[in-house]
Amino acid sequence: MTSFSAAGGHGAIPTDGVPADEGNVPTRPQSPLWEVFVRSRRGLSHTHAGSLRAPDAHMALRHARDLYTRRQEGVSIWVVPASVIVASSPDEKDSFFDPAGDKPYRHPTFYDVPEGLTHL
């Protein structure tokens, strides 16, 4: 059974059996990988912004501030160790996502939107 990680924000990637960074072997151990989520303003949810390497949570939060909010992109930051994120497997794409494809009635498109309604 292959394990998957969301590391790097590129969706599920296998964590074993695949040589990572082939030809680019670091000369010393790298810091752990963290995924960064930024809330751009109050009322919105945190959105995945990217990833970074940091030795611990404290430094990860500070690096995230420098890397992902330097142009005032955010009012709040979450950092999550990439290793604790459980990602869905590409092999299960059919059983996970396709069954929703022929169920248009799940979309709220069968309702008439009252005139003058905003923020929907």
Added chain:
Amino acid sequence: MSPGGTDTAVDLDASAYALRLGDDALVLGQRLCEWAARSPELEEDVALLNIALDLLGAARLLLSRAGELEGAGRDEDDLAFLRNEPEFRCGLLFEAANGDFGQTLARQLLVSAYQVPLWHALGSSTDEVIAGVAGKAVKEAVYHLDHARSWVVRLGDGTDESHRRVQAGLEEVWPYTSELFERDALLDRLVARGVAADPDLLLPVWEATVGEVLAEATLEVPQTTWRPTGGRSGRHLTGFGYLLAEMQHLHRSHPGATW
């Protein structure tokens, strides 16, 4: 009317003080730039250069102010790029060599622990431009201090090797700190006028901050009686000329070049 086209009255004392503050920020910013693409990790590259950029931003405003108060028509570029070593007024701590990563962060700790109370005090400077710069810079300095503190604690209380190296870096830059709290005739006049921060009031705050961080980092406060000085009168360290050469050569090779 000064040549700059503003109505600022010439004030050579305040100009000299703005130049000291501006040179401190400019020269340390340039030093930190040497870490570009050389930091332990890409993330740290960005963090250190972010600090450098904050310092450069403050330096530009302060050098512009120094030129304005001088009334001789020199702008920020003239002051940054067309002065020679003896004309710079930065403290020795700001120009001290980067050393290794531990030494750079030890220096940053000592600088930021000084700049936080400095900018805080200058927020109420009677020179409105210096006060304005200080109001912005204090928030940046608090972050620089947090960054430096975080690393010094991690390195000091880390492995035997990281402890040894950050302690060695600390010993290297520590002697340059006494100059930060020196008083001279210029400072006496400007403190009395409410333009400058009183170094006697900054020292206890600095000592408390640094002492607390070093204790947490399990590092020793260096014991030294060597008190090198001279930066404020233009006598700089050996490496300073190389720093200026790198910083100034483009402007001097291509006068008037713009982006």
